[in-house]
Amino acid sequence: xPTLNSIVRQVLAIDPSAPAIEYQKQWHSWGDLSAIIDAxxxxxxxxxxGAGTRIGGILRNSPEIAAVIIGTIIHDRCIVTLNPAxxxxxxxxxxxxxxxxxxxxxxxxxxxxxxxGAVERAGALGIEITGDRADPARVVTKLSGRDFRSxxxxxxIEMLTSGTTGTPKRVPLKAGNFSKMxxxxxxxxxxxxxxxxxxxxxxxxxxxxxxxIGGIFGLFVSLSAGRKSCMLDRFRxxxxxxxxQRHRPKVAGAPPSALRMILDAKVPKEALSSLVAFRxxxxxxDPELADQFHKxxxxxxxxxxxxxxxxxxxxxxxxxxxxxxxxxRRGSVGKMNPGVEGRIVDAESGEPLxxxxxxxxELRAHHLGDGRNWVRTTxxxxxxxxxxxxxxxxxxxxxxRGGFKxxxxxxxxxxxxxxxxxxxxxxxxxxxxxxxxPAAGYRVKSGRTVSADELRAFxxxxxxxxQVPTKLLEVQDFPRTPSMKPSQPELKKLLEAA
Numbered sequence: 001x002p003t004l005n006s007i008v009r010q011v012l013a014i015d016p017s018a019p020a021i022e023y024q025k026q027w028h029s030w031g032d033l034s035a036i037i038d039a040x041x042x043x044x045x046x047x048x049x050g051a052g053t054r055i056g057g058i059l060r061n062s063p064e065i066a067a068v069i070i071g072t073i074i075h076d077r078c079i080v081t082l083n084p085a086x087x088x089x090x091x092x093x094x095x096x097x098x099x100x101x102x103x104x105x106x107x108x109x110x111x112x113x114x115x116x117g118a119v120e121r122a123g124a125l126g127i128e129i130t131g132d133r134a135d136p137a138r139v140v141t142k143l144s145g146r147d148f149r150s151x152x153x154x155x156x157i158e159m160l161t162s163g164t165t166g167t168p169k170r171v172p173l174k175a176g177n178f179s180k181m182x183x184x185x186x187x188x189x190x191x192x193x194x195x196x197x198x199x200x201x202x203x204x205x206x207x208x209x210x211x212x213i214g215g216i217f218g219l220f221v222s223l224s225a226g227r228k229s230c231m232l233d234r235f236r237x238x239x240x241x242x243x244x245q246r247h248r249p250k251v252a253g254a255p256p257s258a259l260r261m262i263l264d265a266k267v268p269k270e271a272l273s274s275l276v277a278f279r280x281x282x283x284x285x286d287p288e289l290a291d292q293f294h295k296x297x298x299x300x301x302x303x304x305x306x307x308x309x310x311x312x313x314x315x316x317x318x319x320x321x322x323x324x325x326x327x328x329r330r331g332s333v334g335k336m337n338p339g340v341e342g343r344i345v346d347a348e349s350g351e352p353l354x355x356x357x358x359x360x361x362e363l364r365a366h367h368l369g370d371g372r373n374w375v376r377t378t379x380x381x382x383x384x385x386x387x388x389x390x391x392x393x394x395x396x397x398x399x400x401r402g403g404f405k406x407x408x409x410x411x412x413x414x415x416x417x418x419x420x421x422x423x424x425x426x427x428x429x430x431x432x433x434x435x436x437x438p439a440a441g442y443r444v445k446s447g448r449t450v451s452a453d454e455l456r457a458f459x460x461x462x463x464x465x466x467q468v469p470t471k472l473l474e475v476q477d478f479p480r481t482p483s484m485k486p487s488q489p490e491l492k493k494l495l496e497a498a
């Protein structure tokens with residue numbers, strides 16, 4: 001049985017001169033990626049950095065950083081994700097707390113004085129990825145410290161969670177489990193991972209940040225398929241549509257918020273005519289939004305469900321499944337992935353519930369926990385007898401207002417039902433009398449307006465009194481996590497300051 005590492009090494013060697021990743025409309029070859037991998041490997045070996053070592057990476061979306069991630073994993077080291085979008089001082093504090101003996105970053109991040117200072121104080125080996133094909137990697141800070149964490153044997157990635165509802169944390173993903181997760185994903189492409197790898201003419205549009213598990217997952221799915229990538233810094237409608245029109249992929253994907261942005265921008269149907277499916281994940285998908293997108297473009301929206309804590313993918317739609325069952329199973333996130341079991345349990349007793357009942361989702365797979373016991377999520381869900389799964393919200397972010405429980409997703413749906421509202425996010429604010437109260441930020445569609453008072457009147461007709469947000473704030477855009485979800489902690493700060 002081939003491993004992910006063996007497949008990736010074979011793909012890199014098939015034709016080094018062939019195009020691999022397009023970035024800012026310039027192609028980088030498989031050989032270019034290998035040259036960066038080899039240059040970094042030479043520096044690491046010269047400094048005694050062997051397998052099982054934690055490597056801090058400031059992960060901007062670029063071909064050079066893709067090579068850093070690839071090289072770290074195929075040489076059996078652990079990539080520790082650092083988010084370049086963090087403010088300088090926050091990123092610097094993260095670097096010092098992680099205690100990695102190596103930090104790798106592009107030139108622009110080494111120009112951030114706080115970041116460089118943090119690496120120097122930690123005594124870590126700093127490696128700059130220059131973007132120069134003739135000299136792709138060089139040392140900027142020498143290895144001088146001793147107080148490093150080195151407990152990464154068998155760990156492929158320490159992934160920073162999105163931090164949507166609270167402080168982000170790092171989750172260690174075993175290299176073997178990550179490998180199996182990528183190879184199992186071939187089922188969604190009807191691809192035989194046991195066949196000798198070959199280069200594909202197809203191009204994947206990559207816009208999920210590498211600081212999110214979906215970005216690294218997508219990188220290795222494309223690699224294992226020998227598929228080229230068009231890499232974007234982030235999702236922007238104009239750049240995404242241009243990439244689709246130039247490369248004519250059959251499948252593309254982005255978070256649910258991107259669907260709203262595409263529809264709001266009034267992108268013509270023919271602009272996405274190459275697509276036979278649109279994949280989305282990282283956040284709940286409103287079935288009405290999926291229906292609207294499908295109706296306008298004729299493109300099925302295939303939702304996936306996963307989580308960093310559970311090593312990525314848990315459930316998802318294949319196109320044949322959707323064409324057969326999508327209408328009857330509207331709103332489902334698809335069928336459980338191969339090798340992953342799911343069940344729904346009562347939140348209080350922990351007893352399994354019958355098919356169709358709402359409760360807490362528990363998962364079991366060889367790569368979760370000890371591989372034998374069920375692992376409880378914080379997601380409310382239901383499942384049918386054919387293993388199709390519906391995610392109905394989160395159990396851990398319910399707002400308790402004076403003893404009344406409010407599910408934020410219910411309030412979000414009511415706000416987004418207003419014809420002028422593009423997107424909404426609901427958070428809890430502290431209240432000295434009631435404990436917590438709901439508050440919301442909202443974005444309006446282009447050319448539309450709705451005041452907070454008008455929106456509140458609209459909500460009073462659709463929600464119970466205790467569900468109506470005490471504060472409504474219109475924003476141009478939400479502060480967002482790397483996965484493009486609205487950041488609840490940052491929105492809470494805006495609402496508290498308003």
